[in-house]
Amino acid sequence: MSRIPYKWLVATAFVLGLFLEILDMTVLNTALPILGEYFGADTAQLQWLVTAYLVSLAGFIPASGWVADRFGDKRTFLFALAVYTGANLWAGMAGSINELIAARVTQGIGGGLLTPVGTAMLFRAFPPNERARASAMLAIPTTLAPMLGPVLGGWLADTVSWRWIFFIKVPIGVIALVFSALALKPGERTATGRFDVLGFLTGGGGLATLLVGLERGAREGWADPTTLVLVGLGVALGAIFVVTESRVASPMLDLGLLKDRMFALGNVLMLPAAGASMGAMFVIPLFVQTQRGLSATESGLLTAFQAIGMLAVLPFTNRLFMRFGPRRLLLGGFTVIAASQFAMMALGPETSLNLIRGSMFLMGFAGGLVMVPLQAATFSQISFAATARASALFSTARQVAASVGVALIATTLTVRTSQRLGNLEEGDERRDDGCPVRGLPRRVLRQRAHRRPRGRPGPDDP
DSSP states (O other), rough: OSSSSSHHHHHHHHHHHHHHHHHOOOOOOHHHHHHHHHHHHHHHHHHHHHHHHHHHHHHHHHHHHHHHHOOOOOOOHHHHHHHHHHHHHHTTTSHHHHHHHHHHHHHHHHHHHHHHHHHHHHHHHHHHGGGGHHHHTTTHHHHHHHHHHHHHHHHIIIIIIHHHHHHHHHHHHHHHHHHHHHHOOOOOOOSSSSSOHHHHHHHHHHHHHHHHHHHHHHHHHOOOOHHHHHHHHHHHHHHHHHHTTSSSSSOOSSSSGGSHHHHHHHHHHHHHHHHHHHHOOOOOOOHHHHHHHHHHHHHHHHHHHHHHHHHHHHHHHHHHHHHHHHHHHHHHHHHHHHHHHHHHOOOOOOOOOOHHHHHHHHHHHHHHHHHHHHHHTTTTOOOSSHHHHHHHHHHHHHHHHHHHHHHHHHHHHHHHHHHHHHHTTTOOOOOSSSOOOOOHHHHHHHHHHHHHHHOOOOTTTO
16 A cells, blocks of 8 residues: 555545445435335335434534544544444344434434545545545545445345345445555644534534424424424524634634635535435435335436436546636536426326436436536635535535435425325225225336235235
8 A cells, every 4th residue: 555645545445435325325215115114104204214314414514523633534534434334234133213213313423424524534635736636536436326326225125125225335334444444544633622512512403403393394394383493493503503603712613614705605506416416316216116116126227317427427527627617517517407407397107207317317417517616616725724624514514405405305295295195085996806095096006016926915905
């Protein structure tokens, strides 16, 4: 390893960790309907498998910058990898939906430290004039994981066991842990102030409360009193956090970094990009499996078109960035994201699957255009010493955006599905055995019956 430039060792370690985290989300989304059938969980409970992880992330991402500065980025990164890998082993052995949610919360602790600390390590290792190249390195996990995850997760859930969507990540985590322990240098400990307890409680607590409120709103409706209280409390804690962080000597999140115009703009632009992407990756597998009757493997092959779209443009993104600059690439990328979202608005039970494939391809293509210039421009003016704190703030914005996107799109799916079920119940039909069929199109029932192993009762059997 001594012959390899250190910046590439850092990049490899972070790519392994980021691949593990992205693979987790893409593998899980495809298997959500099968988990729902196994545990008897509805859409709202399944959403908690995603939301619980994001809530835990929200609590620990703000602390990641201080933790890395206090204990060193190598120790923090190794700790995050160990927690994340162990939580995957626990999730694979879970015996109930609540235990699985608890394992997801533990994963969030590791993930909340893993991505921002890894990003800070990466941008510290590469000089400012090479940060576009460093951002391009992230194309490896952000392309391969979304491509492999849905197909691998669907195949494992259909043919082996849903437990292996978690077990499969354990050896990857062990490899990343061993490589990072051997390759990374001990990071400098630059934190001198005390841990910002009030900032942690108000910032992490406010984000977590807001995300819980968003999840409840998707489940109970936005007029629900408890939902309004949770969202209001989250906003209030966020306001207290902003006031607190502007006055303490060693803030949890250095909001003063937002005075940098490029950094502030990058955080703002991250909101719609992450929200649209994560929302679509959550809802499309549920839609095509529950409403169209696709298997988990077929669903994975469908959503893999997002990764194919990203793969089509990423080899050229760095050269496009050098030629046209970040402004034109971002404008083009967000235009394509808007086009993909408009296409998805037309989805329904009879929509051609080619429209879904095309929409997912466009979203991945746009993500490739946006990712490299957005990260490179956001961190272009950030100093070496402020990199960890800037990464924590950037990751916080991304997770909030992802959670809001999942909550809003899950609400739309729940409302539209309820409306359609209500219409179908008005025209109930009966099968040959006399059992009523409610809520599912006949085409879906025929496909499910065709896939059902002999001797195993289906969900509509008496």
